[in-house]
Amino acid sequence: MKPAKINIFDLRKNWVLLALLLPSLGLIALFSYLPAIDAIKHSFYKWDGAFIKQFIGMDNFRSLLGDLTLWTPLLLSCLALGISGLSASAATRRRLQWIIYPLAAWTVTVLVRDAIAGGALQHTPQAVGAIQILLGLSLPAAAGMLWLKPKPRLRTACRVFFWLLAVAAGMTYLIGVKQSGDQLLWMSFRLIFIMIAANLLKMWPSIFTAVCIHRLKSDRAQYIYRVLFVIPMIIPQIVMLLVWKFFYDPNIGILNRVITGLHIDRILIWLDTWVFHLGVFTDPFNPAWLGNPHLIIPALVFWGFPWVGVVGVLIYLSGLQNIGNDVYEAAQIDGIGWWGKFWRIELPLIMTQVRLNLILMIVATFQAYSFQYILLGAEGGPQNRGLTPGLYMFYRAFMEQDYGYACAIGLILFIIILTLTAINQRFVKVDK
Numbered sequence: 001m002k003p004a005k006i007n008i009f010d011l012r013k014n015w016v017l018l019a020l021l022l023p024s025l026g027l028i029a030l031f032s033y034l035p036a037i038d039a040i041k042h043s044f045y046k047w048d049g050a051f052i053k054q055f056i057g058m059d060n061f062r063s064l065l066g067d068l069t070l071w072t073p074l075l076l077s078c079l080a081l082g083i084s085g086l087s088a089s090a091a092t093r094r095r096l097q098w099i100i101y102p103l104a105a106w107t108v109t110v111l112v113r114d115a116i117a118g119g120a121l122q123h124t125p126q127a128v129g130a131i132q133i134l135l136g137l138s139l140p141a142a143a144g145m146l147w148l149k150p151k152p153r154l155r156t157a158c159r160v161f162f163w164l165l166a167v168a169a170g171m172t173y174l175i176g177v178k179q180s181g182d183q184l185l186w187m188s189f190r191l192i193f194i195m196i197a198a199n200l201l202k203m204w205p206s207i208f209t210a211v212c213i214h215r216l217k218s219d220r221a222q223y224i225y226r227v228l229f230v231i232p233m234i235i236p237q238i239v240m241l242l243v244w245k246f247f248y249d250p251n252i253g254i255l256n257r258v259i260t261g262l263h264i265d266r267i268l269i270w271l272d273t274w275v276f277h278l279g280v281f282t283d284p285f286n287p288a289w290l291g292n293p294h295l296i297i298p299a300l301v302f303w304g305f306p307w308v309g310v311v312g313v314l315i316y317l318s319g320l321q322n323i324g325n326d327v328y329e330a331a332q333i334d335g336i337g338w339w340g341k342f343w344r345i346e347l348p349l350i351m352t353q354v355r356l357n358l359i360l361m362i363v364a365t366f367q368a369y370s371f372q373y374i375l376l377g378a379e380g381g382p383q384n385r386g387l388t389p390g391l392y393m394f395y396r397a398f399m400e401q402d403y404g405y406a407c408a409i410g411l412i413l414f415i416i417i418l419t420l421t422a423i424n425q426r427f428v429k430v431d432k
Helices: 008-013 015-042 059-065 068-087 090-117 125-144 152-180 183-214 219-234 237-247 254-261 264-276 293-302 310-320 325-333 338-349 351-367 370-376 389-399 403-427
Strands: 045-047 053-055
Touching: 015 045, 015 403, 045 403, 059 068, 059 403, 183 219, 183 293, 183 310, 183 338, 183 351, 183 389, 219 310, 237 254, 237 370, 254 264, 293 370, 310 338, 310 351, 325 338, 338 351, 351 389, 351 403, 370 389, 389 403
Parallel strands: none
Antiparallel strands: 045 053
């Protein structure tokens, strides 16, 4: 069924409803869109947050990202990758393969060699940019490789291989480019991507918990568990963060006591002595989880254990409730077990909720700064190991009174979050 189209005459008929919506739209514009537009404007100023501001153009972005001309080849190569993979015909791919493949392989070899040797790639943007565009054009050639052999797996493997070559070259170039930018910003992005990778794994306990609650035969038991998951939402987040800060305390914290009581400390001391050689686990066992640079990232990853998100469980439960009993009865007749029901029925049918939680997780991870601020302080702990882009933006705005620089960080975060959300919407498929 096609959605009905609304024309201008329908709007005139429903002018009362539109008039009722105007106050809400006005408040949203006043408190959401106008501040965002104002932040974009002030990202081009040197601004102390009050009345002293000076237009400095792209200087804030140059300080953050380095020489902006170095980013042009990288963006052009990404554009070439997309266009070449989508629009090239099979005949074009066959003609290009004998030219592009040797050049692509050679340029990637040169880039990797320069990276290993410590070559300053940022001083040769034109050459590296040409290489990147060349690698982008190699994608249609990869799609036409082995065109005489009708095996789809070989063709797919070839496409993936040459796409990875282009990505490897781009990452090598990026390593050189980022040396001229704000190193604290790059360090914060490194932590963010580590946290996103960890949060992808931490999504599974919530999924399994929701499935277990959904499979309870007693409606009363399901209701009790839902209530138990709603109660923690009443507790202020700052209280939970202070509890975790006490949890990590090296002297009176619970974590060190539990590790010592279970005799895991001996294993950690042995691993540190003979494998990692970091000197963080010694006898007596009282590591400073939030005071040692080597332990800050593991402490942030471990935060929230056992990683059963309250909101995530409730969202998954709402999706599981839409699965009819006839589906489970058919699975029972076919002899599908507990694990098979999860992988073949429940997980595919809640992929919409999984994608929603994935988007929320990515946005929340990039915007996170409150729990790092409470646990580690405004500078992100020793050696800024716990610094995130959101916390760095807070630090530059409220600690150094450089609001224009903070607005520039916020604009970069907005572009990255928007891009990742679009990629998620495009490539994370949901069966309807």
